[in-house]
Amino acid sequence: MLAVIGLIFRFGPLLFGFGFMAPLAAQILERAQWTLPFGLTPLLAGLSIGGLLGAVAQIRGRWI
Amino acid sequence: MTAPVSLKSLSEIELMKLEREIARQHIDQFPYFAVAWAFANLAVWLALWPLVFMGILPLWAGFLIASFNVAACYLPSHEAQHDIIARPGTKLRWLNQAVGHLSTIPLVLPYRVARLTHLEHHTHANDPALDPDHSTQANGPLHAIWTSIQNRQPGAKGGLASYAETLKRIGRPDVLLDAAIYNLVFYGILFGLAWSGFALEAALLWWLPRHIGMTYIQYYLSWAPHHPATDKGRYRDTRSFRALFGNIGSMGMQYHIVHHLHPRIPLYRTPMAYWQMRPILEARGCRIDTL
Structure with missing residues (x-):
């Protein structure tokens, strides 16, 4: 149990990127009604943004 | 004078x-006011959710109120941490503990974590090695805000990470489980809301207000009264x-x-x-x- 919790927190930034930043970015893009490049849907763009930010935070150990 | x-x-x-x-x-x-404040503040913050979701309150207004709620939620718990509402063994002890546990829900700060680390802060105030709040030390107001934000980064050694070290040092690592459960529930709710189409609501009623509230609390409760903390x-x-x-x-x-x-x-x-x-x-x- 504790090992699972530890694992979750070790990958916290990456999980937060996909779990929260991705849908947040997608919903912001959707509300802004921006035309996205390469025919990306807001969800795919959100996953790219959230995943990238999460991966960078995971490696750097900081968001900002 | x-x-x-x-x-x-x-x-x-x-x-x-x-x-x-x-x-x-x-x-x-x-402290009648602190008790009323604890429950009223929590009730207002909880009410924001249905009010915003039903379109009765605009999200921007909900965000402002939620930020105030989170910033204001710590102090009633602080009164409880010092047994000010009721001492152990007295008739109203349940109220002391209820205020302590409930008021900091918007801040996602478990009462036992807050209490044990805060008492250590009193015992070792300004000691770089033993004061769990010493990581808020900064050169000036803007630096204090920046330090608070930096202390919340995933790899930070200060802030809540130093609370974990303190709990281990005083022989209460079991209380870390409270923090783990609080965080799992908090992020679980955020993720659930976000993937259900309410990411903006989750961000502006809880996630961002929590960061703003925590910065405000650390600025005025930790940094300002101890500065320069030497x-x-x-x-x-x-x-x-x-x-x-x-x-x-x-x-x-x-x-x-x-x-x-x-x-x-x-x-x-x-x-x-x-x-x-x-x-x-x-x-x-x-x-x-x-x-």
Whole structure:
């Protein structure tokens, strides 16, 4: 149990990127009604943004 | 204002006796306002969710109110941490514990974590190795805000990470489970809301207000009253100060020195106790120049 919790927190930034930043970015893009490049849907763009930010935070150990 | 000559000529024991006599007038006064504040603040924050989801309240207004709620939620718990509402074994002890546990829900701060680490802060204030709040030390106001944000980064050693170290050091690693559960539930709710189409609501009613509230709390409760956080000892580890937004805007922290000297004085009584004690504090060489 504790090992699972530890694992979750070790990958916290990456999980937060996909779990929260991705849908947040997608919903912001959707509300802004921006035309996205390469025919990306807001969800795919959100996953790219959230995943990238999460991966960078995971490696750097900081968001900002 | 300088301390009367008669006070400066008093011995340590005589000064302590005077100080305790003043403190005694304020201790054991029931903090009605803090109790009402705890439940009202939580109720307002909880009400924001249906109000915003049903379109009764605009999200921007919900965000402003939620930020206020989170910033304001810590102090009632702080009263409970010091058993100010009711001491162990008394009739209203359940109320003390209820306030302690419930008021910091918006902050996602478990009561046992807050209480144990806060008591360590009182015991070791300004000690770089032992004070769990020492990581808020900063050169000035903007640096304090930046430090608070940096302490919340995933790889940070300060902030909540130093709370974890403190709990291990004092032999209470079991309490870390409270923090783990709180965080799992918090992020679980955020993720669930976000993937259900309510990411903006989750961000602006909880996630961002929590960051703003935590920064505000750390600024006024940790950084400002201890700055520059270099002196140690009962009469030097904290100070009185004049806050830009006054005593209410600083959440009562202008008179924080009284709280460190006599932690069981309720927050609302600290200004009165301060002005009564001020000549004694001056005779003691306390840092009270600006107020």
